[in-house]
Structures are given as C-alpha cells and as structure tokens.
Amino acid sequence: MAVEIVAPRGTFDVMPDDAGLWQFVEGLVRQTFEKCGYREIRTPVFEHTELFERGVGAATDIVEKEMYTFKDRGGRLITLRPEGTAPAVRAFVEHGLAGRSLPAKLYYIGPMFRYERPQAGRYRQFHQFGMEVVGAASPEADAEVIATPLAIFGAMGIQDVVVNLNSIGCPACKPAYRQRLREAYAPVLGRLCESCRARYDRNPLRLLDCKSDECRAALPEPPTIFGQLCPECGAHFDGLRRLLDKLGVEYVINPRLVRGLDYYTKTTFEYNVGGIGSQDAIGGGGRYDGLVEECGGAPTPAVGVACGLERCVLAARANASDEQYQAGLDVFIVSMGDAARERAFELAHEMRCAGLAADFDMVGRGLKAQMRYAGKMRARFVAILGDEELAAGQATIKDMSTGEQTRISQGELATCIGAGSAVNGE
C-alpha cells in the first residue's frame, strides 16, 4: 500500500544537468529588463482569492476552473497565484507607488499555478517572467513591452517568433463592438459550440478566438473592431504600429486575438513559435487601463506582458544543447593518501576564497578515478598532491585541455589558475 512518492502531477524537477540553461535564461531576463529601466518586484505566491476573481475576471477560464484555492487555518480564502499582473498591481496600489515617479516599471520572474491537464509545455506549476509599465498611456509603453521580450527570445536563440497583435478597444468603444458581435452571431447561435453559446451572453469577444470548425463555419468573417475603435483607441493603435515599424518588429494583425483575461483594453498581443507542440504561445500580454482602479487605486493606465519560462526553454532547446550552459570547475585537487587529502581539503578552501571554483576528492577514490572524476566535472586544471609534492610544499598542476603539467609551489596555485582562466577567455 506504500505509494511511491513522486513529484505531483504537472510538476517537475529541474535537475543539475538542466539547471545551467535555466540559470542562463533567468540571468538574461533580469539583465535585459534592468537594462531597460525595469526593477524587480517580488510578491507572495499566494494571495486572497478575491484579487484574482476581481482582477483576472470571474468569467475567465482561469478563475472558473484553474485556480488552486483553499482555506487556510484562519478561514481566509487563499489562491496560489495563476498569473503575475494582478499581484503586481495590488502591490503597486498597496504601497502607494502611484505617489512616486510614474511610470513604475516593474518586472518579475517566478512560479505560477494553474490546475489544468498537463501536456507538453503545460504544467500545474510553471514559471513566468513578465514586465509591467504602470502609469503610462502612450503607445511607446506598449511598444517597449512588446519589443523587450523579443530581445530575450533572440538572445536565447529562439527563432521565428510570430507576434500577433490586436486591439480590443476601451470602455468607450468596446460595448458597441460587443453589441455588434452579438447581432452578427445571433442568427447562427444554434450552430455554435456549447461553450460559445455561453460566451455569447457572458463575453462575446471570446467568440472570436474559438477554434472549433463549426463556430468558424457558422460565421467565417465576423465583424472586426477596426472600423469601430474610438478616435483615441484608433490613434493609439496606429501609433503603436508606427513605433513597432521603427524598431523593425514584424507583427501580424490578428483581429481574433482576444486572450482569456478580462482586464485587457486596447492592445493585446501574443508570441507564437513552432516546434514545441500545440502549446505554441510563449508569451502574451496587453494593456489594462482599468485594472489599477479595479484594485482600489486611482485610474491609471498600464501595459504588461508575461512569458512562459518552460516554453521558452523548450523553444531554445530546439536550437542549442544543454551542455553549453553547464559550468565547470576551475580546478580539481587530486590527492593520494590521508595526509594529502587533508591538505587538498585546505587548498580547496583557499582556492574558493580566491574566487575560483574548486573541488577535491572526499570519498577516497584512487588517483585514476579522481582524474576521471575531474574530467567529468569539466575541471580546467587538476592539481595533484602526492607524497613528493606534499613534502616539498608543491603541487603538480595539469592543464586538462592540453595535458601539459608542471610542478609549482602550493602558494602559486591560485594565481597560476587565475591566469590560466584569463587566457581561456571566460
């Protein structure tokens, strides 16, 4: 009856061989965001359920069926965060960032939770990195938010990212379009799929992104919003397009791109790539001019984007091996005999204090096995301590790539290896 304990469904371990790639990506994300003037915000992994119900939208799939929600011991209704924008906005309001210089340019990177059926590129605990510009209404903000992740994708070696772009209007023009959609779909309501019939009442925009053949056939060309955007939204969209053109960012205007979160206004966009299965969206976002107010702040325009780390890693793996991201040791200290092993222990400590990646044998392997181990640990140098070296206060140092070796005094080890690493680039 003893059930084998494994990682829960939809979760996974990043093992040491894979961690190098993850660290590389995380470093790249932070570096890129900070270069653009964004600063990190870290919010709790759980929040009051109400934040997501109000922020993300009660009628969304996320809130209706994908949240990890539970009562804590104090009777509070708690939800593991399914996305990062609502928490960031909550923190923005709670800490009065509106009273400081705007826009607030924030980024985050961390785990999110959604109770869904796992699949390639889809997990119950997954990771997102994202950025939010809070307090800027200009199309420049939208353009920066769209372009920055593209730089990250590029640096990761992800190729052929397609940017889908749309505008879904604002409270001034969206209602009229919504009405128009209802009118257009009304005659074919009976031919729509079950979920679309529900969408017709609750959120007619979602009718647009249903992929089922019956729904597509029922109304092959639904009216687009572009003829109906209010002057402000129209100008914003044109401005954004002009800016993207200036940056050389290619995009596809996709009038069916609606996205599943309720808070979006005006701009919505999504990044898609091939080759990673049917979950081909590696990121997406949009403008959410009403969310700050919804979370209790003053009306404040904002735009943001979130990208899936797992899917990025999947896409990057298509073009790169993991090995190139695995760090190696600067030096492995081989010892023969107990006295030498103790000295190796001391020396490893000294090397580490000198800023080198150093390790030594702590299980009493033979010389040959230690050499093999050093090779596997990708050590650039091996320092050998035998009886002779020990007596003379020296070490035999071997360059593992060339096989050359010389005797030097133990005091010179760190500088010798440090110089060697300077020569090798790094």
Added chain:
RNA sequence: GUGGAUGUAGCUCAGGUGGCUAGAGCAUCAGAUUGUGGCUCUGAGGGUCGUGGGUUCAAGUCCCAUCAUCCACCCCA
C-alpha cells in the same frame, strides 16, 4: 473536464501466438595502468517488469481497475 497512445535497470529500449535463474546499449563503480582523465578491453552492482486485482498448472506477455507520462480537444504561459 473529454478522447487516444504508452508504462520492463538511473536513461533509451529489446523481450512473435503466456512456459525454466528477465536482456542490450549508455550511465555508475572497479580492474587492465599500485603517480595521471577523455579512447579501448574486462568485470561488477543495479529490476517486487507503474500499482492493485482477475483468468491460468503457469502472466513482463491476456482481462479489469487505478496511477503516471505523452499526444489531441479545451485553454493558455
């Protein structure tokens, strides 16, 4: 939540129509070389055949259930 496929060693997989102690490659460890890695050779360790039931003289093999993984739907990151 729905449908399909799969589940044998750490990894990748062999094991026609049920039949003796369940195999290979890679990986691990050791030896060949008692002071030297990558190549080669030799050997060793490692499996309650996902789990639980059933059919049978006999189940890795057939049946049912369950769990997990993968794929598609859905949705999105």
